Amino acid sequence: MERLTTLYIDKESHKFSAAHYTIFSATERERLHGHNYSVSAKIVAPIGDNGFAADYNVYKRRLKSLCEALDEYTLLAAESPYQRIEREDACYRVLFDSDEMRFLASDTLLLPIRNATVEEFSAYLLQQLLALSAGDDLREVRVCVASGPGQKGCASWRQVESGA
């Protein structure tokens, strides 16, 4: 019978600092502010004959690179139903309710998410990690993003059972 193991990757160095605002409705949003986000992961994989599963160092490096890609940016939800984002010279012009905001494009990332929340950041990072891990023999992956101690969102993927 196949044996599975669960690896947890919860490193202090897996973090990014970013500015964002959560959108609550068509008319309500937070003011722009920042967090030091922490990223952790759970990986379920088969244990081989020599007592070794997926090399966690591989996933540590991938998570680190994903964190670095978001670090020190303003993160905007490009797929929010409540805001419109246009490129205007060196800036992004964002229209939300009666607000008109401009962000320097080189300091800003437009992410394919519906809100700049921990639930959407974790889903985005999960997709990115799965793309980097294509071909790996994994059964489950969960990525969590915490905006501070005691508050986080997690997104999970599970391999579809075959041949039922």
Ligand SMILES: Nc1nc2c(c(=O)[nH]1)N=C([C@H](O)[C@H](O)COP(=O)(O)OP(=O)(O)OP(=O)(O)O)CN2
């Ligand atoms: N479901 C979600 N709810 C909220 C999110 C989120 O990502 N998903 N995010 C926020 C805020 O952006 C963020 O948490 C700021 O909240 P705030 O309470 O002002 O400050 P802290 O995070 O620092 O929390 P403390 O408990 O005050 O330390 C809100 N909701």
